[in-house]
Amino acid sequence: MTASLSFVSPPPGLAPLTDFRLREIAGAAGLFALQSAEDEHTRLFVLDASIYLPQYTPVISDEHARSLDLATPDQALVLVVTNPGETGTTVNLMAPIVVNASTGRCAQIILDGQDWPLRAELNPQSSADATSPTDAPLRHEVEPAGATV
Template identity: 40%
Template sequence: MITDVHFLEGLPGLTSAQDFALTQIDDQGLLFSLRGGTDGSTRLFVIQPGPYFAEYEPTIARDALDALGLGEADEQKRAVLVIVTPGSDTSTTTANLLAPVVLNTETGAALQVILEGTPWPVRAPLVAA
């Protein structure tokens, strides 16, 4: 997966940082760190949702995919990651399924999109499927 990520729009609630370094944390390639800002002080944890939320298949709006340079046939160039909020232990760690990060794995362009009209929660308990 690409390591330099550029958010086309700032992330809600964070500094104006738009350029991040994506670093794999675990051996399985499921957990990543996104570190950005001029001094690298903005840090998020993101995961590939499949192993934790098998039923999670968000529908990404066409305008978001167009902005990322992703067409209908570009499924292999698209990665969907979800932001994780660490808890005091694994039982209190949650993932934001309502607003995933969509990434063009070839260019590094990214957007956090809000899934309108879906049942996905902002704080889904993180449990292996």
């Protein structure tokens, strides 16, 4: 699967880039390469939070939901940026990429005041038991205006 994504504003650290291609990595459902359409050397790896982090429930503002034309949470695809390392992989839960799955319009949203970590260890076993942002690194939902996505 390959999709075109257009950020409403450049992702932090990637200005002025706004147009990207999302390409699923073969053999790894829910793992994607997010590559700039303008600069082929700019690429991030992202995970579909609904697959890897089923307990992850970030809340976005009504303003963010409107800017992405999201009327309901089920219209959103929530992606988290991964950082593979020698001792394991971490994911950025503080700033998910929220995508309108129908239009490809998206934004990387910094979740101020929600206590999600910037570098959470990716550990599928602990995610099943997560009940809050502080007792486990993994949780998912996207809703408008104080909406959980």
